[in-house]
Amino acid sequence: MTIPSPRDEFIAGARAITPVLLGAIPFGFVAGVASVASGLTPLEGMALSILAFSGIAQLIVCQLIAANSPILVAIAAAAVVSLRHMMYSAAISPYLAHLPARWRALLAFLMTDQSFAMTPMRFNEPGDRSNRHWHVLGTSVTLYLFWQAAVAIGIVLGAQIPATWSLDFAVVLTFIALLAPAVRTRADLAAAIVAAGVALAAAGLPYRLALVVASIAGIAAGMAIERGRRHK
């Protein structure tokens, strides 16, 4: 059997990500609209997207900039919602650990929920693995380009949509769309309910700290339920 060339792997990766684009393009569009709705200039919105390349981080930063939050709170909130990337980084590093640092840095910069999900899938297929990092690059670069295009369209169109359409609500709805599949177990549900309750109860805290306090409370609740279940 011949070893697939880097080019073959790259193209196969680009093809494999295509169905996922269906979900990512509208999300990118919403992120673009949200940046305009939050008062960012088109250049700022585009720069945020090109440099951070994370829908959730982009949305939360927009929301906090609109609420005039302090710089450090906005950055901390983006870090908290991006903590899952640390999990992903740990999960895929066994497949990529043999690569030179610049390859690992590039794939890390381009990492998304989608590319993370596809990396173990491709590496666990039978056959020669030596060029499979090109498959990861193919999925990542394709998603990156389509994402930036979707954000750009959102920024251009978002500036023309009147405020009475309440498009800022689309941002909250996007978070609902992400929340539902994130709740799979009773412990997840406990984490979500406690975090929601604390976020409302602690809303009076300064510097938008309610988000941080609520997240920690939710995580603690999830871990408590998980521990209780194991000890039965």
Next chain:
Amino acid sequence: MKTWLVIFGVALVTFLLRASFLLFANPHKFPHAFRQALTFVPPAVLAAIVAPGLLMPQGTFDPTLANPRWIAGLVALAVAMRFRNPLAPIAAGLPVLWLLQWAMG
């Protein structure tokens, strides 16, 4: 200026988190409790963002019928649990909000 500081700060932290284990650490030496805590980050953080967005749209707690956002949000949540398509809750929630806003004048 402030916005640009946020943008560069966010770019840096998102990259460092993504690069964490790929560049700087051995993934097998991670404490179990920390890994477990990371799995609860998505439901906790997302719920903490959604709840105030639905129930405190003007900054104060408003669970009344004068606030259509939590009603539209509940519809969107039900749709999101039923259909895994990420577009479904947006396609359901926005029209419900528009309808309620129109009905309330």
